[in-house]
Amino acid sequence: MATLDLAPLTTFDAPGHRTAPSPAEVRGLRRDDVRLLVAHGDRLTHARFGDLADHLEPGDLVVVNASQTIAGEVDARLAGDGAPRGAVVVHVATDLRDGTWVVEVRTAPDAARAVLDAEAGQTLTLTGAGEQSVLTLLEPYPREHSSPISTGNRLWRAAYAGASELAELLARVGRPIAYGYLDRRYPIDDYRTIFGTTPGSAEMPSAARPFTPEVVTRLVSRGIAIAPIVLHTGVSSQEAGEAPQPEWFEVSASTARLVNVTRAGGGRVIAVGTTVTRALESAVQGAPGRAAVVASEGWTKHVVTRDAPPRVVDGLITGWHDPAASHLLLVEAVAGPRLTQLAYDAAVNEGYHWHEFGDSALLLPAPAEAIAA
Numbered sequence: 001m002a003t004l005d006l007a008p009l010t011t012f013d014a015p016g017h018r019t020a021p022s023p024a025e026v027r028g029l030r031r032d033d034v035r036l037l038v039a040h041g042d043r044l045t046h047a048r049f050g051d052l053a054d055h056l057e058p059g060d061l062v063v064v065n066a067s068q069t070i071a072g073e074v075d076a077r078l079a080g081d082g083a084p085r086g087a088v089v090v091h092v093a094t095d096l097r098d099g100t101w102v103v104e105v106r107t108a109p110d111a112a113r114a115v116l117d118a119e120a121g122q123t124l125t126l127t128g129a130g131e132q133s134v135l136t137l138l139e140p141y142p143r144e145h146s147s148p149i150s151t152g153n154r155l156w157r158a159a160y161a162g163a164s165e166l167a168e169l170l171a172r173v174g175r176p177i178a179y180g181y182l183d184r185r186y187p188i189d190d191y192r193t194i195f196g197t198t199p200g201s202a203e204m205p206s207a208a209r210p211f212t213p214e215v216v217t218r219l220v221s222r223g224i225a226i227a228p229i230v231l232h233t234g235v236s237s238q239e240a241g242e243a244p245q246p247e248w249f250e251v252s253a254s255t256a257r258l259v260n261v262t263r264a265g266g267g268r269v270i271a272v273g274t275t276v277t278r279a280l281e282s283a284v285q286g287a288p289g290r291a292a293v294v295a296s297e298g299w300t301k302h303v304v305t306r307d308a309p310p311r312v313v314d315g316l317i318t319g320w321h322d323p324a325a326s327h328l329l330l331v332e333a334v335a336g337p338r339l340t341q342l343a344y345d346a347a348v349n350e351g352y353h354w355h356e357f358g359d360s361a362l363l364l365p366a367p368a369e370a371i372a373a
Contacts, residue, residue, distance in 0.1 A: 009306075009337040012344045015322065015354035021183040023190045023357045024210070030189055032212045035359040039335070039343040041366055044351065049210040049360050050218075052317075056362075058223030059267035061258055062317075062324040065205040065275045066228040068196030070167070070186050071174030072203075076135070078105060078115070080122030088115060090124055090135065091177050092170060092182050093155065093202045093234045094245065100168065102141050102245070103158045112180040114154045124158070128173050133162035141245070155235075155245070167199075177203050177235065181355065191356070200232035200248065206356040207273030207318050225262070227255040231279040231300075243326050244278070246299045251283040253295040259312060260292050268314040268364075274330045276311050277304055284311050304330045306337070315364045320347055320354045335363040 020027075024034050032050040040055075047055065056062070072092040094102040105115040105124065116212040124135040141155035160166045176191040193208040194216070219226060230250040259269055259280065271277040281304050283296035291311040304310055306329070316334045321327040332340045343361055352359040 008324060008332055008340075010248070010323075010328055010332060010340045010344050012323060012348050015320070018348075018351060018353055018358075019181045019355050020353035020358035021181065023186060025190075026186075030212065032210050032215050034210050036210075036362060037343060037347055037350075037352060038362045038364070039291055039339055039346075040362075040364040041177050041339075042342075043149045044342065044346050050215060052215055052362065053218040053222045053224060055315065056219070056222070056224050056270065057268070057366075058272055059228060059262065059265060061225045061267055062219060062270045063229060063255065063259070063261040063276045064195045064211070064272045064273060065193075065201075065229050065278060065279070066195050066197045067201040067230050067232050067275070068199045068207055069176065069188065069191045069201045069204045070199050071170050071176055072173050073111065073177045074129075074170065074173065075108065076105075076124040077127060078118065078122055078124055080119060088124070088128070091202065091235050092166070092174075094232070094247070095167070095200070096157065098314075100138065100157050100159050101134060101135070102234065103137075105156070106155060110180045111178065116154060118153065118156065126162075126173075128167070129162070129164075129169055130173075131163045133166075133169055134162070135160050136243070180358075195228060197226050197228075198230050198232075202232070202235050202357055203233050203351050205231070205233060205273050205275045207275075207360070209338075213273075225258060227257055227258045228252075229276055229279040231275040231297070233275055246301045247275075248298070249279040249282055249300050250297040251279055251293060251295060256283065256293040256295050263312065269312055269314040269318060270362075271313045271334070272317045274316075274318065274327045275302075277310060277316065277330060277334060278302060280312055283309050290315055304333045306333050309333045315362065317360060317362050319356065319358055319360060320344070320352060322354070331363070335365045339363060339365050 036047045036049045038045040038055045051128045076090045089111040091104040091108045107113045126133040135158040137156045140153040191204040232248045234245045282302045283293045284302035
């Protein structure tokens, strides 16, 4: 198995107090009023997300993720070998489409840490469902590129048994996957974007959260097209150095055609988030210089890195990622390490907010920057 270099070059202090504790609306802002740092070459501009159209050009194409966030977090009791383990939180990450699911077991009550000492054969009895609903841990879920600091098993393949389908049960009693840095629980609608039409993401494709109908109208009025893909996200709590898991993606023939026509006409393809970047780059065929997107669907294991840079994505709209995260490595692959470091230094110095309810960046590298190591 080939070894991937999964260590980002960008360095900065962990966000800490800069993590957004709540949705923008709770903080007295509109969704599109979060801050937007525009990094274009050596030029940095501090703007608001509602101004996005002013920083793109007619003929550009903005590609968004139409996956809708599910309520993938439920309470459970972990038991096995005749000795109950007790209360835990389960994150339902991925429907493997073979009757089993990828799940992560985390500590109760706020899912602050992964439970790493669970064992095959243990059961998770889901609480609050009003019916007997059980997930049985079958085996550790394979990680092609594990974290060098990993101990124990973080993800599991699990079989479900219950009176209701698991997706139906989650819709009824589940809640959005959340971590301890938020100030309280928020409803599922706060974790959904205006583009979400196809349920399946364990966590919100958050780069698109600041989009509003007004932002879309301004983009289209300026001659900037919008096209969807689908990529269902797994859990984003990767350990340092851990690559993203395989994820289900779909790129339609119409979106593939729009991407290819945009590039042929000299426009730029702007991916809204790491999910869109991964999906588009998983649908590329052809040698560099002749690369084209083709209609595709299936499980992608493709990891976008500096050594495997994007071939069709020219720019990126994204939130702010933690140090050493694989998402940050993808950002470097699109924007180049120099521009990424410049943007992160500015975001830290100017007090930008991190994580799913935080601020945004628009990274527009020059062609040479995108491939520079």
